[in-house]
Amino acid sequence: MNFVIPSFLPAIPEIALLTLTSIILVADTIWSKRHEFATYYATQFALFIVGMLLLSNFATEQTLTFSGSFVRDSFGDILKLFIILISMGIFMFSREYLLQAKFYRGEFFTLGLFGILGMLVMVSAHNFIILYLGLEIMSLAIYTLVAMRKSNGKALEASLKYFVLGALATGMLLYGISMLYGATATIQFDEMAKVIAxxxxxxxxxxxxxxxxxxxxxxxxxxxxxxMWVPDVYEGAPTAVTLYMGTAAKIAAFAMLYRVLVEALPGLVADWQALIIIITILSLIVGAVITLVQENLKRLLAYSGIAHIGFLLLGMIAANPGGYSAAMIYVIVYAITALAAFGMIIALARTSSEFDMIADFKGMNKRNSWLALMMLFVMFSMAGIPPFIGFYAKVLVIEEVVQAGFTWLAILAVVTAVISAFYYLRVVKVMYFDEPDDSTPIEPVSRQLKWAVSFISALLLILGLMPSSLITLCYNSLA
Amino acid sequence: MVFGFPILSTLIWLPIIGGALILFLGRDRDSFAKWTALWVSIATFLASLTLWTSFDSSTASMQFVEKSMWIDQFNIYYYLGVDGLSMPLILLTTFTQILVIASAWDVIKERVEQYMGAFMIMQGLMIGVFAALDSILFYVFWEAMLVPMFIVIGKWGGKDRVYATLKFFLYTFFGSVFMLVAFIYLYFQSGSFSILDFHAMPLPLMAQIFIFLAFLIAFAVKVPMFPVHTWLPDAHVQAPTAGSVVLAAIMLKMGGYGFVRFSLPITPDASMTLDWLVIALSLIAIFYIGLVAMAQSDMKKLVAYSSIAHMGFVTIGMFLVYDIVQTTGSAQGAKMGMEGAMIQMISHGFISGAMFLMIGVLYDRMHTREISSYGGVVNVMPWFGFFAVLFSMANAGLPGTSGFVGEFMVILAAFKANVWYGLIAATTLIVGAAYTLWMVKRVYLGPVANEQVAKLQDLNRREFVIMATLAVAVVLLGVYPAPLIEVMHSSVANLLIQATTSKL
Structure with missing residues (x-):
């Protein structure tokens, strides 16, 4: 039996991230006593390095390595790049949040980095074992992150709920994988597709x-x-962790969905399409209706996130490269928008208040009209009102689903979009039309966060005016 | 295009950029915000006049065209151009804008920069709606416009402003999403989002009917037509004066514009099949909503309902064409109805704008819109009384005012199509006169009703200029509508050909 050394080149970003994370993990215990923010800066630096490594060797065609279990392609690279960029934002917001919430710890960042490693592995997985490995690396990191605030009962409840249900989901997934393996005698995505065909x-x-x-x-x-776990976990988790789950992890989950359904199971499209249609319809309706009565902004965003995933799945239902590209754009746009929304909450959170109730935003226009305007951008982008980028994301998935012949689904989707518009408008209403309870001006916790929130929110408008490059990038990666 | 200068882009972006500047730099600098808004509006109006002066009225093709790639993956263009149908509406927008800015001058005290900024941005977006020739671009402007209007009604409106503005937004949004799905369907049939390509494309009847209905929902909400009109009285009553003026004078016209730009040319066969629906709803609007208007005790509500009734003439005038072709055998006779509808749109823009401004003048002084709180206003405000009676007469369709021309043309065309249509439409001459003149009697005439009325100040110079400008426009259009008709002549003729040529 001869042993061929696999090519490590395609996996360089992941290897680098693992190495750097391990170094930071050890170093954190040493330097955290003396330099409070050393771990934070090292984390951002590590992400920067990984991002550069990705860019320097940006994939233009598919490369397989590690006996075909790991794939590098432009689809994956685009998603990874956005995961990295968004994570840099997440950590920036998180640091301020942790300081305000008084549980700043270096572990937060190292755990976060491990989670990101898991995400990158998920994005690049080309067999079920690697996929599972990535998923578990990510999930374990998140379970721990949710539970980090040990003294908070809600956070512990959320963590337990997330862990138990997450384990159940993983069990289901593994059970399904074992059946697929039993039927096809392979765990490799492309081989499985061949056997099924x-x-x-x-x-x-x-x-x-x-x-x-x-x-x-x-x-x-x-x-x-x-x-059922989503709203409780979103609400119970520290906002920084909600931010993490609601943005970067969503991109990775989408990548996983794509890899499994499209690369491993294209032959069973009729089966999974039917399932996804049911899930989509339910998600769109529940996401639109139950959100109407939420008073907590994090819960609202959790439920609205369900509706957004419903929209994303519309692209998968189309079951063609165009549809997948539209779904890809949707998840990226959603992640950016959610980053802005949760970032806004974090920027305004203080030790005394989490600033996560809708009522906290009362009269925002009087207290800080610039932030109110930025939040308006975020809300209208989420509602899918042009000229914000959220509109194009919605148009593209609807377009693909109409092309695939599901016009009725498109009509259902747009009707739920109208219902959803109501609760985004409600946030705008509270900010602009209500009188504040406390009319003292409010500023973000730091100048840096103010710029960050403004930049990301303005990006929603800028991308909306010039959506062409993002659309072309995603469409070309799957063409 | 004049010397290759992108005039339409200028008209769209000048106010938007001006509005953004006011928004960012005008905090606590009210006079800066006001003057910038006024000068930018005047500049935009002057720039828009070049559309008129260099317009070629002998052709129905698009003029001042600008076209560049926007989203190449989907063949979406930044594609602008105007013809005889849209050009007058753009002028109406830029003209109204100046009055809107002036009307708010001393009235708005809170967050002036946001108010002015919102109106400036809205103006650019509205011009974009009339100038867009790519359907996605059109949709972007059409929807984006709701955002500033939502804020304007909700922030500076009356007591129930939040309810009114949410209703306004959700009704319109609900209507337009179906239009979006229709655009996407049309894209897959034609391979492009260009409205002109949609015009040229054959479509089976079933598809046409669905698309027609999708358009109908979108435009009927906007016009608004019975029975989806209920948002309008709420929005009007609660909106600040300038918001009402923009709503009535311009936003409602977008529904009518949608019918001539989309419904009739893209789905002519479905329009022919379903014209009875539009005609029936329009007649209900004219007659029934007219009666509803009579029962109102709130002046703004009365004018809002009268707007719905007047817009009924616009929609019926546009859809009479098929019946006229059937009875007379030629589309030539339908021209009068179509041109009447277009003139009615412009004229209603002036008159409804003027009516809301009048109510605004009274409201600023008395802080009530109840008809019963007034009486004998003309005794203490003679100039105001003069204009009020003039505009009310125009609203009732008195010959010599612009209100007469459009309505008369549409009624004549209606008689040509079907005597019953004509008869029902003509009831407006009675009903419309009744509710308008009855309001005039109760508010302006008679003895001075109470002490507050006795203390009223007549128009100041600013208000006088606004009113006089509108009065000139109303009378001019009433006695000499020929230039306007001439501008739209070729385009209307072309539209009638499109509307009567089967696409099956």
């Missing part, structure tokens, strides 16, 4: 496998009817 696998076992895999993925994405 050849028709030699048992249809019944495959169908069972698909159902369980889709349920597992749906759990992770937080779609109806597997969504």
């Amino acid at each position: 050849s028709g030699s696998a048992d249809d019944v076992v495959l169908s069972f496998g698909v159902v369980f895999v889709v349920i597992g993925l749906a759990f992770k994405l937080g779609t109806v009817p597997f969504h």
